[in-house]
Amino acid sequence: MSLESLQDASSTFCPSHCTRYNRNTRQGVAEKVLALKKRLSAGEFSVLSEIRKTVLELSAPSELVNELKDKMQRSCMPWPGDESLKRWEQAWTAIKKVWASKWNERAYLSTRKVKIDHDCLCMAVLVQEIINADYAFVIHTTNPSSGDSSEIYAEVVKGLGETLVGAYPGRAMSFTCKKNDLSSPQVLGYPSKATGLFIRSSSIIFRSDSNGEDLEGYAGAGLYDSVPIDEPERVVLDYTDDPLIMDVDFRQSVLSKIASAGSVIEELCGCAQDIEGVVKDGQVYVVQTRPQM
Secondary structure (H helix, E strand, C coil), rough: EEEEHHHHHHHHCCCCCCCCCCCCCHHHHHHHHHHHHHHHHHCCCCHHHHHHHHHHCCCCCCCHHHHHHHHHHHCCCHHHHHHHHHHHHHHHHHHHHHHHHHHHHHHHEEEEEEEECHHHHHHEEEEEEECCCEEEEEEECCCCCCCCCCEEEEEEEEEECCHHCCCCCCCCEEEEEEEECCCEEEECCCCCCCEEEEECCCCCCEEEHHHHHCCCCCCCCCCCCCCCCCCCCEEECHHHHHHHHHHHHHHHHHHHHHHHHHHHHHHHHCCEEEEEEEEEECCEEEEEEEEEE
């Protein structure tokens, strides 16, 4: 599900009375975004926020709604519209926020820095149920600092992974682990992130899934937004009662499971992987994996 395909199809779904810049139609939104992009190309960076606001004015084509409902139900995921119209509207707003994040300042300026045409960046949305994680992690199955392919490097945070992949201040716990000795992870640094994100009930997250990882010379990870239907609870973290910090056996068990998951996934995929996942009640769940660049 991509913004580009929706805009390209806007004339198909748009009523015949649609007028230029009519904010209540997809065609009007597409035309307004195009006009704002021209100003952006001329160096008027202040329009980035206007583009994001304009994307939020999109209405959902019935064809898109029906296909999304079918795909989610086939995947045994709850359909927000079955709960209430308000719940669907929350979901649709979350989807649009992911699309709109293509035009956040940090991401746009990053493409300019490496001289990549921003239009080459395509933003899709990955729909996932949220596991109310105890911890979230990112694994690089080749150590990115040393280039050592025999060593896994990983980072771990308490709560949901948005504090790890997003621009939240502080350090994650980091560790390495040799692939020939997965039971002996070595901690490199302890966490200092002050905030953890938690969702206490069943929910859905709409994750940014751009082609930024595939564009030569451009690393798009962490630049775009993933948006849950429900607002996560922000918790001030206290590491003094965290078993990952205070319990050596627990820490070794969890970190070894994370490293083992990375090793297995790399072997299955046949190349070094960049993996995201969570830990809940001591069990590891993989959220996504992609080739490590």
